[in-house]
Amino acid sequence: MTESNLANQPSGVAPRSAAKPLSEVAQQLIVLGEEDQRDREKAMTAGFDDARLAEADRRRQAAWLEITSGRLLGLSEVGEAAVTAQFLLLQHSGDRILQADMARQMQELVEKGDFPKDDFATFIDRQLVYDGKPQRFGTQANESFELYPIEDESNVDKRRESMGLPPIAQLREKLQQIKSTVATGKGLGE
Known part of the structure; x- marks a missing residue:
């Protein structure tokens, strides 16, 4: 890793070369995605606390940022299940600045064939709807x-x-x- 690459690393996050193996990263992402979907099933029931869901989404987003250093990982790196999990976590994030950055990263990966096009389309549409x-x-x-x-x-x-x-x-x-x-x-x- 060059010095300029080290300077671009978020503070407090280990460079990718010192990071966990991608198979471990993929498994962590999958677990977060499964948790996201369980929470959304619960949210369909009467009396569910929306504030709890929002807090869980923030916690999952923070975990995603820590696990990936804020870089969207592609199909060739972590596989379909982990990429789907990332999509869900980012789709449910309340951080519009992060989502805008992820839309750019998704587009780059889609162009390389390394991210599902249908997930990208869904992500873009949701952002447009949020923006009115x-x-x-x-x-x-x-x-x-x-x-x-x-x-x-x-x-x-x-x-x-x-x-x-x-x-x-x-x-x-x-x-x-x-x-x-x-x-x-x-x-x-x-």
Whole structure:
């Protein structure tokens, strides 16, 4: 590692050469991702404390930053399960500056074929929706299972196809099925 690389390391974080083996890093990420999903299942139940979920998300984000030194790891480094875990942790982060940086890193990895395109599309859409802008790929729906506005909707299927996503009509049909199921009083998992 060169001196300039050492200068770019976040303070208090060991350089990658002194870091844990990537297999251990991958396992730690997977555990954090599984915890994230368990918490989200609990969040679907009545009386769940949203503040607890936000605190757990902050804790997981801090763990991710420590484990990865703030660098998004690709498929070739840690495998699909660990990359999916990173996506979930970052998607649920409340740190918009971190998310903007991760969007850039994701795009670089997508261009190399080292990050799932569909996860990147979902991540970008969520950021656009948070910013009050139309989404690009049509991956985000509100609590009424209606899609948020989509930019240039007449060409959304071309963009979706480029990211490995099915046509928007299929998504809308699926959302309608979910909406009908919920309207009958059944839960999402029934």
